[in-house]
Amino acid sequence: MLENGLKVLLLEEHTAPLVSVWCWYKVGSRDELPGLTGVSHWVEHMNFKGTTNIPRDQVKGIIEQFGGAWNGYTWLDQTTYLETASRDALDRMLFIEAERMGRCLYDPDDCESERTVIISELKGGENDPDSLLDQEVVATAFKAHPYRHPTIGWLADLETMTRDDLYGYYRRYYAPDNATLVIVGDVDPEEAMARVREHFGGFAAGGPLLRRRTREPEQTGERRLVIRKEGTTAYFRAGFHAPAVADPTFVPALLLDAVLTGAKGVNLWTAFRVPPPQRRARLYQAVVERGLASSLHGAMLPTAEPYLYTLSATATQGTTLEAIEAAVLQALDLVASQGITGEELARAKRQLHAQMVFDADSVTNVAHQLGFFDTIGGVDLFLDLPRRIAATTVAEVNTAASALFTASNRTIGYFEPLAVGSSPVSATGTVEAQR
Amino acid sequence: MTAGLNPMRAVLSNGLVVTAKQTRKTPAVAINLALRAGAIVDPGDAAGASALLSRVLDRGTTGRSSSEIADALENRGVSLSLSVTRQLLSLTCTCLSEDFDDIFALLADIVRRPVVPETDLVTRKGQVLTSLQQDADNPAVRSVDALMAALYGDTHPYGRPIKGTAASVAPLTRERLLALHVERCAPHLLSAVVVGDVEPARVEDCARAVFGDWRHDSAAPVTLTEAAGPASRRLVTVPMMNKSQAEIAYGFPSIARSDRSYFAFMLMNNVLGQYALGGRLGDRIRERQGMAYSVSSSFDASTIAGPFMVRAGVAAANVERAIASIDDELQSLRRMGVTGREMAESRQYISGSMPRMLETNAGIAGFLQNAEFFGLGLDYDRRLPTLLMMVTIDDVNAAAAALDPAHATVVVAGPYQP
Numbered sequence: 001m002l003e004n005g006l007k008v009l010l011l012e013e014h015t016a017p018l019v020s021v022w023c024w025y026k027v028g029s030r031d032e033l034p035g036l037t038g039v040s041h042w043v044e045h046m047n048f049k050g051t052t053n054i055p056r057d058q059v060k061g062i063i064e065q066f067g068g069a070w071n072g073y074t075w076l077d078q079t080t081y082l083e084t085a086s087r088d089a090l091d092r093m094l095f096i097e098a099e100r101m102g103r104c105l106y107d108p109d110d111c112e113s114e115r116t117v118i119i120s121e122l123k124g125g126e127n128d129p130d131s132l133l134d135q136e137v138v139a140t141a142f143k144a145h146p147y148r149h150p151t152i153g154w155l156a157d158l159e160t161m162t163r164d165d166l167y168g169y170y171r172r173y174y175a176p177d178n179a180t181l182v183i184v185g186d187v188d189p190e191e192a193m194a195r196v197r198e199h200f201g202g203f204a205a206g207g208p209l210l211r212r213r214t215r216e217p218e219q220t221g222e223r224r225l226v227i228r229k230e231g232t233t234a235y236f237r238a239g240f241h242a243p244a245v246a247d248p249t250f251v252p253a254l255l256l257d258a259v260l261t262g263a264k265g266v267n268l269w270t271a272f273r274v275p276p277p278q279r280r281a282r283l284y285q286a287v288v289e290r291g292l293a294s295s296l297h298g299a300m301l302p303t304a305e306p307y308l309y310t311l312s313a314t315a316t317q318g319t320t321l322e323a324i325e326a327a328v329l330q331a332l333d334l335v336a337s338q339g340i341t342g343e344e345l346a347r348a349k350r351q352l353h354a355q356m357v358f359d360a361d362s363v364t365n366v367a368h369q370l371g372f373f374d375t376i377g378g379v380d381l382f383l384d385l386p387r388r389i390a391a392t393t394v395a396e397v398n399t400a401a402s403a404l405f406t407a408s409n410r411t412i413g414y415f416e417p418l419a420v421g422s423s424p425v426s427a428t429g430t431v432e433a434q435r
Numbered sequence: 436m437t438a439g440l441n442p443m444r445a446v447l448s449n450g451l452v453v454t455a456k457q458t459r460k461t462p463a464v465a466i467n468l469a470l471r472a473g474a475i476v477d478p479g480d481a482a483g484a485s486a487l488l489s490r491v492l493d494r495g496t497t498g499r500s501s502s503e504i505a506d507a508l509e510n511r512g513v514s515l516s517l518s519v520t521r522q523l524l525s526l527t528c529t530c531l532s533e534d535f536d537d538i539f540a541l542l543a544d545i546v547r548r549p550v551v552p553e554t555d556l557v558t559r560k561g562q563v564l565t566s567l568q569q570d571a572d573n574p575a576v577r578s579v580d581a582l583m584a585a586l587y588g589d590t591h592p593y594g595r596p597i598k599g600t601a602a603s604v605a606p607l608t609r610e611r612l613l614a615l616h617v618e619r620c621a622p623h624l625l626s627a628v629v630v631g632d633v634e635p636a637r638v639e640d641c642a643r644a645v646f647g648d649w650r651h652d653s654a655a656p657v658t659l660t661e662a663a664g665p666a667s668r669r670l671v672t673v674p675m676m677n678k679s680q681a682e683i684a685y686g687f688p689s690i691a692r693s694d695r696s697y698f699a700f701m702l703m704n705n706v707l708g709q710y711a712l713g714g715r716l717g718d719r720i721r722e723r724q725g726m727a728y729s730v731s732s733s734f735d736a737s738t739i740a741g742p743f744m745v746r747a748g749v750a751a752a753n754v755e756r757a758i759a760s761i762d763d764e765l766q767s768l769r770r771m772g773v774t775g776r777e778m779a780e781s782r783q784y785i786s787g788s789m790p791r792m793l794e795t796n797a798g799i800a801g802f803l804q805n806a807e808f809f810g811l812g813l814d815y816d817r818r819l820p821t822l823l824m825m826v827t828i829d830d831v832n833a834a835a836a837a838l839d840p841a842h843a844t845v846v847v848a849g850p851y852q853p
Contacts, residue, residue: 015460016794060711060718061780067787084791113725116750121728124748126679127574127849230677232572233565263512277514279505291558294565316561317568347510354463354512358529361461361795420572420677 004205005177008196009370009379011184013363019185020084020363021093023100024371026180027173028077029151030305031211038153039161039169041074042118046166047081047174048072049110052103054096056110062096063089074151075268077304078375084364087186091195097181098199101174111163119159122152130235130312133227133415140225141239141308141411145216175206180374184367216241216306223411231417234315236293236324239411240404242309245302246377251388252400253309254300258348259340259397260331261298261311265355266385268301269368277351282344283311286331292319304376308411309404321414336405339398352389439817440793442803443635450623451646454803454813455638456630458796464535464631465796467804468526468542472619475521475592475657481607483599485619487563488612489517489524494555496548499541501555507541515542519597522737522808524620529797532632536641539629543645546625549616551609560604567601575748577673578684578848585671585844586688586742587662593741621653622646626807630796659739662688668841673848681751681849685761686744687838689734692809697736698822699830705781706773706831707764708732708745715768716745719760726753726760743838751851758847762840769839772832786820 001007028040050056063070068085081100083093125131135150142148152158181200183192219241243249254266262278264271278284278296287293293313300309313324359365373382403409442456477484493515494501508515508528515528526546530538570576580596587594598604627646629638690700708714713721713731720730727747735741749757793799793816806815 015458016790018790018794061784064711064780064784065787067784067789067791069788069791086787086790113723116725117721117728120680120726120748120750123680123750124728129572232568262509262514274514274516277509277512280502280509288562289558291561294562314565314569316565350510351512354531357461357463357531361463361797363794417572420675 002176002197002201004201004203006200006203007180007374008193009180009182009374010187010189010192011366011370012187012189013184013366014186016363017087017186018084018363019087019090019093019183019187020082020367021090021097022080022082022182022367022371023097024078024080024180024182024375025174026077026178026375027079028075029149030076030146031173032146032149033212035157036161036165036169037149037157038118038151039165040079041151041153042114042158042161043166043170044072044074044079045114045118046106046111046170047100047104049114050105050107051099052105054099056107063092066092068093076147076151076307078372080371082364082367090183090187090192094195094199101176101179101200102203104170106163106167106170108163111166115158118152119155122155122158125152129227129229129231129233129415129417130314132229133235133237133413134310134312136225136227137237137239137310137411137413138308140223140413141219141241142216144214145305146214147305147307172206173209176200176203177205177207178209180371182367182371184370185363220408222407224413225411226414226416228416228418230420230422231415232420234319234321234417235312235415236315236321236328237310237312237413238328239308239310240409242300242307242404244304244306245373245381247306249396249400249403250302251385252392252396253404255345255348255352255389255392256335256340256397256400256404257298257300257309258351259344260335261296263348263351263355265352265359266302267359267365267369268372270359270365280347282331282335283328286327287313287324290327291316292324292327302373302376321416325412332405336401339401340394342394345392345394345397349389353386356386439814440799440803442813443639444813445639445642447622447643447647449647449649451625451627451642451649452807453627453629453639453642454807455628455633455635456799456803457633457635458630458799459632462532462632463529463796464532464629464633465529465800466527466539466542467628467800468546469626469628469804469808470524470546470620471522471624471656472524473520473522474595474597475659476615476619477592477595477599479590480603481599481611482595482603483563483597484607484612484615485524486519486598487560487604487607488615489519490559490563491551491556491612492517492549493545494559495550495552496544497550498544498548501552504541504545507537511538513538521593521597527797527800535633539641540645546620547649549613551612553609556609556612560607563598563604564601567598567604570598572675574673574675574678574680574682574848577675578682578746578846579744581671581673581846581848582684582686582744582844583742585669585846586686591662592657592659593662593739618654621651622649624653626804628800628803628807630800630803661739666842666844668843669845670853671844671846672851672853673846674852675848676850678849680748681754681847681851683747683749683754683757684744684846685746685758686742686844687842688740689743690736690740691738692736694736696830696834698826699834700734700736701785702778702781702823702826703773703831703834704732704734704743705785706777707768707835710781710784715764716761719764720747720757724756724760726750726757751849754847754851758845765838765840768835772835773828775828778828778831782823782826786823789816789819
């Protein structure tokens with residue numbers, strides 16, 4: 001750790017002449033207040049638009065000349081920026097991240113132009129009914145906690161946010177003592193650390209951040225919502241308040257998800273690109289094998305604070321959402337009351353183990369995991385996962401199931417398609433919610 | 436470039452090709468089986484047959500039930516993907532090294548001896564039909580499907596949707612799918628690529644053990660006609676007034692992979708719509724005008740000239756301005772060409788990105804599979820940078836000449852009506 005508080009995680013990996021650098025900031029949509037939802041994500045966009053020492057017209061190509069790729073993302077607990085390129089690009093990548101930390105320009109015209117880009121990103125997401133349903137379920141399951149609003153923000157806030165809002169947020173949260181720098185690849189550790197000190201040593205610590213925290217009040221009854229909008233397909237989604245990653249019940253819940261929907265691993269960067277092995281999974285059997293749903297997904301995501309365990313299913317033609325809900329709840333009630341078998345747990349553990357081996361196949365993926373987990377509680381959380389997984393018992397998984405799958409812990413969402421062309425004002429649809 | 440992949444390649448007496456490359460990064464193996472039995476082999480009245488076959492191929496063989504297959508895969512943490520492109524039906528997965536022999540044998544059984552149980556066919560067909568319903572509500576899918584139909588015609592294998600339509604998929608029977616399998620799945624059409632922590636000699640031995648006795652004739656390869664010649668400019672709209680944003684698919688036929696101008700086209704495409712955040716198109720439409728989150732260009736150079744297309748997601752109010760911007764960028768490219776700097780940057784980027792593209796087992800496997808399909812040679816990874824260096828700026832500008840907005844087919848799907 002540098003004197004200014006910048007935490008550095010460095011892992012040597014010499015099988016390929018590549019390096020991956022990620023800079024993680026402990027700021028995400030959970031830090032956002034009403035009226036400024038989406039600011040973390042918009043700030044992420046602005047941080048690719050030129051700095052004091054990287055003029056606007058030199059941003060493009062700055063890492064491509066090393067054959068490199070770059071990207072970033074914003075989520076609930078973190079905003080992150082990455083480059084992966086040939087090993088001789090290390091200094092360049094550190095330079096880029098140092099510039100990004102302290103010297104982004106926030107040109108007013110750029111800010112304004114980016115408004116419509118982000119709104120376009122939001123509208124693209126709205127084109128997907130399942131994504132809309134997810135947003136509504138999360139916003140309904142959480143009453144008070146800022147996890148409730150979508151990371152992209154609400155449209156009204158995106159339409160009114162100013163350059164000063166963005167720049168002020170950037171200056172507040174982008175400080176070395178609010179960041180973790182991760183370097184994985186074909187590097188010499190001493191040389192790499194020397195470069196880190198050169199590029200980042202001059203930053204002053206930002207000092208303690210006042211973060212307003214709200215604890216979500218306990219949900220005392222089932223919540224339900226229905227979206228009715230023109231479309232062709234019906235979607236079902238259920239959210240259950242779930243443990244944070246550091247909670248002792250997180251890993252049992254992760255294994256429970258593997259039993260119910262197949263193991264995806266714990267890497268947000270890769271986990272949802274390929275369907276998990278799920279043909280023998282309980283909920284797949286309950287709804288997909290029976291022809292009620294064409295697909296089934298489950299997500300038990302690692303978060304800093306308690307989030308949701310979500311299940312979603314796409315209804316086959318002619319299947320009602322009520323039928324899917326009944327089948328899902330019946331399967332969940334069964335696991336809550338009777339638990340899982342030793343064989344199911346063993347299979348879940350083998351799947352998770354295999355997934356974690358597969359996920360370590362690139363410097364980019366390895367670096368992602370180190371930084372992601374450090375941001376939500378400490379890199380040891382990630383390093384300790386295999387032990388926690390191996391040690392989990394059937395009884396612990398069963399206890400997690402009993403706690404998760406109660407009626408008062410769940411939020412149920414339906415997307416019911418209206419016939420296309422049926423309503424005159426079709427863009428927004430209607431949402432009904434009951435608490 | 437370093438020493439190169441130097442994979443092992445063997446051809447069995449039945450024509451099956453097996454290629455293997457050993458890596459030691461993780462104790463895992465990527466398996467990629469590609470059959471030349473993609474959507475182009477669908478009979479004229481059965482668009483989507485190959486795609487549906489891929490959905491049921493792993494649901495039971497003569498020697499294993501669907502449950503036994505699922506157990507064999509899932510007890511080992513293996514997620515098997517079966518997918519269909521226009522040219523290929525592929526089976527891909529990653530397994531732990533210790534499971535390689537069993538998984539490879541299982542995949543061979545799935546490829547050679549599927550039984551397509553009736554109950555599974557009903558379920559999987561239901562999933563495909565639901566997926567088609569979802570596609571019908573997806574402007575991105577609708578725009579590309581409509582572009583392909585316009586460029587190639589409704590009945591051309593490239594003009595039909597890969598998944599078919601509800602009308603063509605619903606009547607497909609178990610017998611029809613099995614007949615397609617018998618007709619189109621044969622060893623000389625299969626390329627098996629294995630990359631990971633397993634010795635190439637062992638891979639070859641496994642391939643001989645599970646595929647060596649496979650004797651099968653298949654139907655003659657599908658011959659494809661090229662797309663019709665340059666059309667007059669046309670605008671096709673797919674009104675979807677319930678959606679939030681429109682998707683533009685703007686395209687032309689491109690070139691075949693064997694075309695001498697392939698690398699020039701690749702560089703031209705990178706400058707136009709790929710480099711950094713969408714090349715020149717990204718600069719203009721996203722960065723300078725803020726009109727789209729997503730804009731890029733791509734091309735599919737295959738056994739025939741696949742499509743070149745520019746895609747962008749924009750608000751309905753910006754559709755005409757976005758199309759005009761694409762027109763302008765293409766005209767500018769055709770008139771002025773690319774700059775020396777752009778050429779150098781794109782060339783350096785493509786060459787320089789190869790270590791990254793060839794870092795993972797799956798990445799290497801995909802690369803080798805592509806090289807095998809087009810007969811590019813086992814040293815293609817080593818030759819590629821030189822091939823790029825040989826392209827001149829005149830070559831790239833000549834490639835751009837084909838992209839004349841006066842002959843473009845422009846499709847807009849979404850909440851837009853002209």
